[in-house]
Every structure is written in C-alpha cells, then in structure tokens.
Amino acid sequence: METVKAIGRGDILLRMRVDKLFPFILYTAFLGGVSIWLSYRAEITMQTVESNKAKIENLKIENLNKTCEIISLTRISTVETMLEDCGSTVKAPQKPASKIR
DSSP, X not given: OHHHHHHHHTOHHHHTTGGGGHHHHHHHHHHHHHHHHHHHHHHHHHHHHHHHHHHHXXXXXXXXXXXXXXXXXXXXXXXXXHHHXXXXXXXXXXXXXXXXX
C-alpha cells in the first residue's frame, strides 16, 4: 500500500534511490540524442549522394550527346555543307598540300 501512495505522490523514484543514478541517466539520454542526430545527418548525406548520382548520370548522357555532335562537326563534308548554307564559296582542297622548302 505504501508503494501505491509513493507512486501517487511521485516519491517512488526517490525511494528507489534513483537520484544517485541521475547523472548517468542524463549522460545516457545525451548519448541517445547524439546518436539520433548523427543518424539523421547520415541519412541527409545519403539522400544528397543519391541525388548527385542521378545528376551525374544525366550529365554523362548530355556529355556523350555533345561529344557526338562536336565530332560530327569536324567532318569535312559537314563543314562544306555549313559553309554552303552560309553562302561561302570556300571548298575543301582538291589535292593534298605540298611542302615549301
């Protein structure tokens, strides 16, 4: 019956001498909070990494497309066509260049 009264008054923890363990309880709560916070930060970092991986994949595809486009522009026939579209009379050389001594 005395235990029920102590619970009602809020004295049960003092009767169980938990007040001596209070620093350890606070320390454990602090470590638990730090653990939760570190897990939260790690999760945010992992989300950022996944997002950046997706962006990198898209940029790789875009890079390949641009590279193919640039390579196609270096062909002599493509350059001639572009020059004709601009109205230029410049043509590709008909014979190889000769060395001047």
